[in-house]
Amino acid sequence: MASTAAASGGERVVDESAYHFDAFRLDPRRGVLEAEDGTVLPLRPRSYELLRHMLDRPHELLRREALLEALWPGLAVTDDSLTQCISELRQAFGSRGSAVLRTLPRRGYVLAANVRREAPPADPPTAPAAARPTPTLAAAPGRDLLVIEALEPASADAAGQQLARALGAELLVTLSRSEIMRVLTRRPVPAPADCYRLCGAMLRAGEEPLLSLVLEDAETSRVLWADRVALPAGSGRDDALAVLLARLEMHVTGEALHRARHKAPEARRPHDFILLGRELHERGGEANTLEARQHFLRAIAMDPSIAVAHAFHAFTVIRFLTHGWGGGDRDVQCRLALDIAQRAVELEPRSALCQSALAFALLHLGRWEEAVEAARASLRLSSLSAIGTRTACAEVLAASGEAAEAAAALQAAIALDPFCPPRSRAVLGRALLLSGRREEALAELHRADARLPDYAPCLRSMVVAAVELGRMEEARDALARLRRLQPNWLPNNRQALAFLRDERDLERFVAAFEACADAVNPAS
Template identity: 25%
Template sequence: MSRKAPEIDPKSAEMISVDGFVFLTKSKELRTVEGKAVNLRSQSAEVLSVLAARPGEIVSKDALMQAVWPDTFVTDDSLTQCIADIRRALGDDAHVIVETVPKRGYRLNADPSDAADPNAAAGTERAKTRSSRRGFILAAIVLVAAAIGAYYGAEIWRAAPVRSTDMPRIAVLPFDDMSAGGDRGYLGDAVAEGIITELSRSKTYAVIARNSSFKYRDQPVDTRQIGDELGVDYLLEGSQQKIGDRLKVTAQLLNAHDGSHLWANTYNREIGDLFVVQEEIIRTLADRVGRRIERPLPQSGAAQVSALRYHLMGIAEIRKDNSAAGSELLRQFSLKAIEADPNAQFGYIGLAWSYRFDAVFGWHEQEHDRDEALKRAAEYADKAILLAPDDAEAHHVRARIHTEAGEIEQALARFDQAIALNPSNSNILVGSTDPLLYVGRIDEAIDRIEQAKGVDPFHPDWFHWQMGWALWEKYDCEAALTAMRKMSRILSGAYRMLAGIHACLGNEREAKEALAVFLQNSPGESISKERREWEKIWTAPGSLERWIGHMRIAGLPE
């Protein structure tokens, strides 16, 4: 839906003079006063166009977001990148031309009355006059910024996540585990994770991803602070306790704006009723602040819950140690899950992931080659889907296997199914950009990454890595480098992408240094190997050859 705010309707000026530059409002082109075009990404030009429509006035972040991304779920990262891009093009290192007004928005310090022929010599003289004023403005802004910084503190620049819909937004916090002895950790985060998945699937709420809501584990709950940081209306918190074959679950719903309690309940059930308890909590939440959910109660039983337990234990191992040893532990726990309940999907999903990891990373090559590993992974994923066609994770792993096998159209279709089943799973959203980028659907990939950031404000570093790849595909390597540098720690595998971006920018020394780091953990990589693995998958016109060229610049052996 279009939500163009009245405050950003463009004025009639066809040119805006901006400190030695002119911006042509109709064509959204930035030029020097001598008429030379200045390169600006399309979204950055859109942001500048909105600011130029109200020169000298404050335009809120929300208004900018609604104007440039009206139907897309994005975070303030997108706007921040565009503002940085505009400032870089204008040489505005001091943030004088595009001024940040803390907690209010941005202001373009430009004069529409100065608009003139960009080739006119008078433009140069005007630029000099404005430059003489710039020193005074800069000094004033520095003083003001210092005062503002002292008052508001470091968090002043952080904006709440942007809403993509009018649905209420909810975060499900990790449930405290009150079990004792060997029962502690029996089901880990099963209750909270199940509620996140089912709430998201119901389309009753916009649900924050697990990655972000679980950040608050073992922290005192400051409802309003968490609400502000995650941009949500409601918080669900609770606890779970296993005592023998009994399960006790407590849950309470909080208003994130004022901390008030809206609902609370305690459930004392048999352990096999876990999935029924989840469903009852979800239905109550929907009745209280959403829309009533009408569907049959799920099947539940002790064997199924036991299978889930083993599955979660295996997933915890691979998250802790993404290695051949971790994959082997995942496989062993998955076999135990199948033994506990051969009619539950959980063990088959775990085996599919395990063999997919073997194929991608070359683990257990003495037992099976890449094709054989992918074949086994596909068989287990298909079994999981047959048993649980509504399980998003089953479709997710199958989509990944399709991607690795070069079955791109099948991968895209399967990813769409997984996203429909769990829109709050940010990992599925970003994972789906692999096949999109392989076939050259770059803008769709960027939109999905931004959507994932919207539901996962504290998203993992690899999202920036994926954005770096997408922007490299878009030939915007400066922005790609900015995205990569947002990672708190450059992961080993990401150094190859970093090398390609530096090569794209002509930074040969930095490219060679980055690739050297990558090769420390992947010494067998070569031009011929990359071509062999990707030539049937990476079909976007010219992309693979461009990548190979950049790898040669970085020093990858033939």
């Protein structure tokens, strides 16, 4: 599919020079698509191959049949496979999608951009490339910067170098899905203080490639984390890369949060306030949520374009609403949360976090189908390490009647992080409960309760699970604790359970509360 050029002796070799088109650059040497600022735009391998095939044929009508044969030679695949690749390319191009890639109904597709090939640099380069702008700190608001260097190959032969490039491309695609880190392939100039570098080498471990990785502070070269990661073939490789992303995010976030805490308030960036607010938000409780909200509002005041700050702000509005903190008209607060979440999605439509905030706001307005659609979109965009995002999506799906789907989405994320926030286990417990898995549900609810004993939604689910398992003493104890937290809460208050779409789920909760309510002294 790639262009070829004549080499000495008449041999033809693959042309690895980069493609420039519209506001993008495709680099065959590293197997990545980049925006103008150097940000890597994630593409699956098949979508990458489709783009390169089209870049070699700009302004040509490419019929679907020819594309299917070029991408899947000799294989019987449906048109949906090609449609999915086209859709992924348009998502990567963002607002430029319709201008770059045109569809001619019932005929095919045209790459409508002018394409220029970049001469490959000399080896070694004698001067810095001047064809591309150097990325700056302003290109990454609201995230930490991670500069990933090319992997050193296991051997100097062509096969070893090709494998290193392929694995490096897979690593880039995985890391670029992070909403905590902004991945670049070159260090910004001037270099910001809060920037991290990931470098490593590809080794051999029998038949499996092994990555030896080092995470450093880009300014001081201080090592923050180092490890070796085996990359088995097939789906096992995707799981290994997901675990790797979770580890990197944990170390980068921990280091960035430590720095944010020790900065003077006047020296903090918007991202520092987001990190501080997120930590408080995950702790829960009225005082922590109120302080978290102030941090998010500070970040928005400093830079209104940071989408994740708006998304977190929407979550705090909903939490105040659902816990009854501060009063106010419910409908007004729901619409406010929706407006804030919609603003976040407008700023960054491919953000899993922003889509989950939108889903959560729609849920509390009773717009079930839209909420489920946004939650599923968020899950498609999110990495398994995005435990907070997946928790919100699972809560939306469980309340909307898709409890089994909710449990599956959240269990996969919790498996990567057994020390996840207790609220995530409480939401998993409710999803398991609603899908009929009561024993598993109660076990998760106990784990959540041990770390977050004053979380009312967890106690409500514990009451129902315990009653349905015949553990009445445990149910009464959970209900008594719930009433101490919320003295005015009534067991038959259907409005408090309005987030449940299925009338049968609502009846289960009401029946369980009523079954043990008479034995509990409200004043105890």
